[in-house]
Structure formats: C-alpha cells, structure tokens
Amino acid sequence: MGVTKSEKFTDAQNQVARMAKALAHPARIAIIEYLFSIDSCVCGDIVNEIGLAQPTISQHLKELKTVGLIKGSVEGTSVCYCIDHQNWLLMKNLLSPILNLDAATLNKCC
Amino acid sequence: MGVTKSEKFTDAQNQVARMAKALAHPARIAIIEYLFSIDSCVCGDIVNEIGLAQPTISQHLKELKTVGLIKGSVEGTSVCYCIDHQNWLLMKNLLSPILNLDAATLNKCC
DNA sequence: ATTTTTTATTGTAAATTTGCGATGAATAAA
DNA sequence: TTTATTCATCGCAAATTTACAATAAAAAAT
Numbered sequence: 001m002g003v004t005k006s007e008k009f010t011d012a013q014n015q016v017a018r019m020a021k022a023l024a025h026p027a028r029i030a031i032i033e034y035l036f037s038i039d040s041c042v043c044g045d046i047v048n049e050i051g052l053a054q055p056t057i058s059q060h061l062k063e064l065k066t067v068g069l070i071k072g073s074v075e076g077t078s079v080c081y082c083i084d085h086q087n088w089l090l091m092k093n094l095l096s097p098i099l100n101l102d103a104a105t106l107n108k109c110c
Numbered sequence: 111m112g113v114t115k116s117e118k119f120t121d122a123q124n125q126v127a128r129m130a131k132a133l134a135h136p137a138r139i140a141i142i143e144y145l146f147s148i149d150s151c152v153c154g155d156i157v158n159e160i161g162l163a164q165p166t167i168s169q170h171l172k173e174l175k176t177v178g179l180i181k182g183s184v185e186g187t188s189v190c191y192c193i194d195h196q197n198w199l200l201m202k203n204l205l206s207p208i209l210n211l212d213a214a215t216l217n218k219c220c
Numbered sequence: 221a222t223t224t225t226t227t228a229t230t231g232t233a234a235a236t237t238t239g240c241g242a243t244g245a246a247t248a249a250a
Numbered sequence: 251t252t253t254a255t256t257c258a259t260c261g262c263a264a265a266t267t268t269a270c271a272a273t274a275a276a277a278a279a280t
Contacts, residue, residue: 076247077246
C-alpha cells in the first residue's frame with residue numbers, strides 16, 4: 001500500500017512522525033545545518049552547497065517548507081530561505097518528550 | 111528512483127536521517143511509547159495495543175530492531191521486546207545537536 | 221502425536237519517495 | 251525586446267514503504 005493508517009493513532013503520534021519524516025533524509029539535514037550555519041536568509045547557494053540537482057533540492061526545500069521548518073521569500077529572481085525559528089521550537093517541543101522518555105523510566109529490564 | 115544518494119553526505123548526516131526515519135511512522139512511535147510505559151520486556155501484547163495486523167506490527171518491530179532502538183529475546187513461543195536503553199541514548203545524542211541548533215544561533219533574520 | 225499459540229516470513233498490491241531532465245514562470249540584465 | 255538567471259513544476263523511472271493475507275516455524279499445551 002504505502003499508505004499510513006493515521007486514523008489509528010493519536011494526533012500527537014502523527015505529528016511526531018510527520019516531523020521525524022521531515023528530518024528523515026540526509027539532504028534535508030544538510031540543508032537545515034547549512035541554514036543554521038548561515039543564520040540568515042540564503043538566496044541561491046543551497047543548490048551549490050548540497051550535491052544534488054536543482055529540482056531535487058527544490059523538492060526537499062518544499063517538504064521542509066510544508067512542515068513549516070523553513071520559510072522562503074521571493075527576492076527578485078532568487079528565493080531566500082531560512083529557518084522558521086518559531087516552528088523549529090514547536091518541533092523541538094514535540095520531539096523532546098519522546099527522546100526523553102528514557103529519563104522517566106526505571107530501566108527494569110534487559 | 112526512490113534511492114537516497116548517501117555518498118553525497120557525511121556519516122553524521124546519514125545517521126541522523128536514519129534514526130529520524132525509524133521514528134517517522136506513528137505506529138513505531140506508538141510502539142516505543144508503549145514499551146516505555148511498560149518499562150519492561152513485553153511479550154505479545156504489542157499487536158493488541160496497536161490497531162494494525164500482526165505482520166505489519168512484526169515489520170515495524172523489525173525496523174526498530176534493525177536500527178537498534180529495541181531488542182527482542184525469545185521466550186518460549188513468544189518474543190519479548192523492550193527498549194534498548196543504551197542505543198536509545200546514542201540516538202538521543204545523535205539527534206539532540208540538530209534539535210538544539212537554534213540555541214546556538216543569533217536569529218538574525220526573518 | 222496432534223493441536224494450539226505466537227511470531228516471522230513470503231508474496232503481493234498500492235502509495236510514496238527520491239532523483240533528475242525538460243520545461244515553464246518571473247524577474248533582472250543587456 | 252531579447253537574453254540571462256533563478257527557482258518551481260511536470261513527467262517519468264526506479265526504489266522504497268506500508269499493509270495484509272497466507273503460510274511457515276517453533277515451542278507449549280493437550
């Protein structure tokens with residue numbers, strides 16, 4: 001099928017999975033790291049920075065934009081992308097509870 | 111294609127993406143949350159807990175086991191699964207630097 | 221020895237993902 | 251106005267993911 005049965009899970013579980021999915025490709029990790037390293041809007045450079053074809057990068061940027069982790073604004077012929085700091089924080093607050101689940105456990109087994 | 115060009119990225123980027131991918135499905139999030147909530151090995155119950163068919167759950171468990179986040183030990187006819195706390199920590203240490211990138215930025219733009 | 225229980229595996233179908241060439245759209249430069 | 255430049259979109263191919271029925275495997279219970 002390739003289709004996820006979202007209705008079987010809670011909103012929170014679906015949201016966590018959705019965000020994890022956005023981070024589930026090295027090119028998107030590379031893009032995010034680059035945007036943070038620049039710490040300002042980037043016009044152009046992204047395609048040169050990552051070693052993939054322009055349409056492929058454009059697609060990855062679109063996915064990141066769709067989940068809200070980055071935002072882009074048109075600047076002449078080019079488009080400036082940057083981290084959406086507000087949504088980044090929301091994503092962190094969504095994932096952190098999962099990552100820190102082990103801190104709340106007593107490690108009884110295994 | 112559907113094939114990721116891993117060789118274009120650093121080991122760290124590929125590892126982060128690999129872990130994020132393991133978390134990129136609500137069923138796997140649900141399984142992990144359940145295993146933490148039990149905080150001990152679980153034999154059987156998982157299929158009843160998540161509303162998906164047994165082969166589907168088995169497949170998700172396999173994926174989580176492959177990346178090392180859980181481990182299973184045969185116990186008679188059943189198999190006991192639990193969180194691999196050591197690898198869970200490794201995963202956390204892999205993802206946290208990415209999630210916390212915003213803490214190191216000056217938020218110059220947007 | 222046979223049946224039951226539990227989990228893994230196989231096979232299959234459909235959707236999704238990844239990647240890129242070709243092309244389009246929109247603005248800047250000449 | 252014509253020609254770059256930059257990015258998005260379309261269309262395609264191939265791989266991967268998700269889901270499950272059917273079946274196998276392995277141990278327990280009868």
